Every structure is written in structure tokens, then in C-alpha cells.
Amino acid sequence: MENKTSIATIIGATGLIGSHILKQLCADSTFSEIRVVVRRPFEYPDARVKIVVLKFTDADALRDAISGSDVVFCAIGTTRSQTPDLQEYRKVDLDIPVNTALISETTGVRSFQLVSSIGANSKSRNFYLQIKGEVELAISQLTIPSINIFRPSLLLGERTKPRMAERIASFLIKPFYFLIPDKQKPIEATCVARAMIQAAKLQKPGVNVYHYSEMMQFL
Numbered sequence: 001m002e003n004k005t006s007i008a009t010i011i012g013a014t015g016l017i018g019s020h021i022l023k024q025l026c027a028d029s030t031f032s033e034i035r036v037v038v039r040r041p042f043e044y045p046d047a048r049v050k051i052v053v054l055k056f057t058d059a060d061a062l063r064d065a066i067s068g069s070d071v072v073f074c075a076i077g078t079t080r081s082q083t084p085d086l087q088e089y090r091k092v093d094l095d096i097p098v099n100t101a102l103i104s105e106t107t108g109v110r111s112f113q114l115v116s117s118i119g120a121n122s123k124s125r126n127f128y129l130q131i132k133g134e135v136e137l138a139i140s141q142l143t144i145p146s147i148n149i150f151r152p153s154l155l156l157g158e159r160t161k162p163r164m165a166e167r168i169a170s171f172l173i174k175p176f177y178f179l180i181p182d183k184q185k186p187i188e189a190t191c192v193a194r195a196m197i198q199a200a201k202l203q204k205p206g207v208n209v210y211h212y213s214e215m216m217q218f219l
Contacts, residue, residue: 008200009035009069011100012076014042016157017115020193021073022049030201037065056096059103066100067107071200074100075115086127093131101139101147111146111203113196114139118153118183118211140207147207148199150192150215157189183211194219 008025012018013036025034026046036042037052044051054061066072078092097114104112114135119126122133136149180186195215199208 006031006070007033007035007068009037009066009072011037011072011074011096012115014038015075015077016155016189017192017196018073018075020157020190021075021196024190024193024197028197035065035069037062056099059099062099063103063107066103066109069104069107069109071111071113072100072104072109073113073196073200075196077115080128089127090131093128094135097135098138101142101144105142105144109144111148111200112139112142112144113148113200114150115192115196116149116151118151120151146199146203146205148196148204149207149209150196150199151183151209151211152187152192152215153184153212154186155189155192156186182213185212187212187215191215191219 008031010018010021010025013022022034022036022044025031026044026049032048033050034046034048035050035052036044037054039053039056041053042051052061052065054065056062074097076092076096078089080089083089083092101112101114116136117129117132119129120132120136121129122137124130124133139147139149192215195210195218198218199210
């Protein structure tokens with residue numbers, strides 16, 4: 001990927017991982033333009049950042065936002081507490097990532113980065129893991145040259161809206177960290193973001209899945 005010639009688009013830049021992706025891209029001279037696609041007005045103090053406010057149900061607007069991008073980062077997601085209605089939940093966690101990937105395919109995006117989850121499985125009885133698995137399955141069938149799927153376990157980092165369960169879990173597991181299998185180890189959101197950016201630059205062909213160990217190797 002040549003310096004100062006690449007355009008990146010972020011879906012979910014206001015979330016924990018997405019915010020780190022945005023911050024790190026702004027410190028990277030590889031990207032000449034960084035498009036941030038959001039549902040609500042958003043400001044960021046960097047001339048390369050272009051804010052695009054739209055409804056994700058507007059396919060034409062989403063296509064216009066992505067068109068011309070070299071790489072796309074999809075880190076959007078919700079929680080059951082924020083979106084208790086299961087159909088609305090699916091619209092955010094499944095429809096938006098899949099539609100974004102479909103548009104990325106047709107507009108010539110070279111590398112697509114997706115935040116998923118450890119345990120993602122379309123046949124899981126766990127609703128959250130089932131959705132993540134369905135997204136992975138749909139996106140894996142596309143013809144984007146490089147598709148990178150990231151499966152973090154517990155995410156560490158300060159959220160704008162703290163999740164008490166995550167805070168308690170991260171506190172309790174610290175003394176036993178060395179006993180946790182690699183795939184299940186908690187990981188800092190900033191590390192996931194860094195791995196996603198490095199994978200986007202690498203553009204390894206095909207569908208590539210990254211767990212804790214593979215993500216840490218990028219660092």
C-alpha cells in the first residue's frame with residue numbers, strides 16, 4: 001500500500017475499538033483520507049477526516065460514502081441493554097456489517113476488516129454469538145480480495161458508556177491471566193485496532209481469522 005494514496009472508511013468510529021482505529025489512522029501517513037460514517041453528527045480535529053452522517057438503511061448514501069475507499073473497517077455493534085428488541089439488534093449487528101461488506105465488494109474495496117467475537121458461530125444457541133457467526137458466514141462468501149475477521153474475547157479499555165459486567169470481569173481475571181487459554185485472553189481495544197490497521201496494510205489474500213495470539217503478533 002503506497003504512502004498517502006489510500007482512503008480508509010470506518011463504520012463504528014464512536015465505539016471502543018472504532019475510536020482507537022480512528023485515532024491510530026490519523027497518526028498514520030499511509031492514509032490520505034479517513035471517512036467516518038456515523039448516524040449522528042460527529043466532529044474530529046483532523047483535516048483528513050471526512051464525516052458522513054447518514055441512515056444505514058439508505059443504501060445509496062452508504063454506497064456514496066464507501067465508493068473510492070481502499071480499505072474499510074467495520075467495528076459497529078450494540079448491546080442488549082441498548083437495543084433490547086431482537087429485530088432492531090439484528091439490524092445493527094447483522095444488517096449494517098453485511099450491507100457494508102456487500103457495497104465494499106461492488107465498489108472495489110481491496111481490504112475489509114470486521115470486528116467479530118470469539119466463539120462466533122451461526123449455529124450457536126447464544127443469540128449474540130449466532131449473529132456474529134451469521135455475519136462472518138455472509139462476509140466470507142464475498143469476493144473482496146482481502147477479508148480480515150477479528151475475534152477478540154473480553155475487551156479492555158475505557159468506554160464512553162462503561163459496561164459494569166466487563167469492569168468486574170477484567171478485575172476478577174487479572175490474578176489468573178496466565179492460566180487463560182490464548183484465544184480467550186482479554187485484549188486491549190487499542191491492540192485490536194492496531195492489528196486491524198496492520199492487516200489492512202498487509203492485504204493478505206482470502207479470508208483471514210485472527211484471535212488473540214494472531215492479533216498480538218501484529219504488535
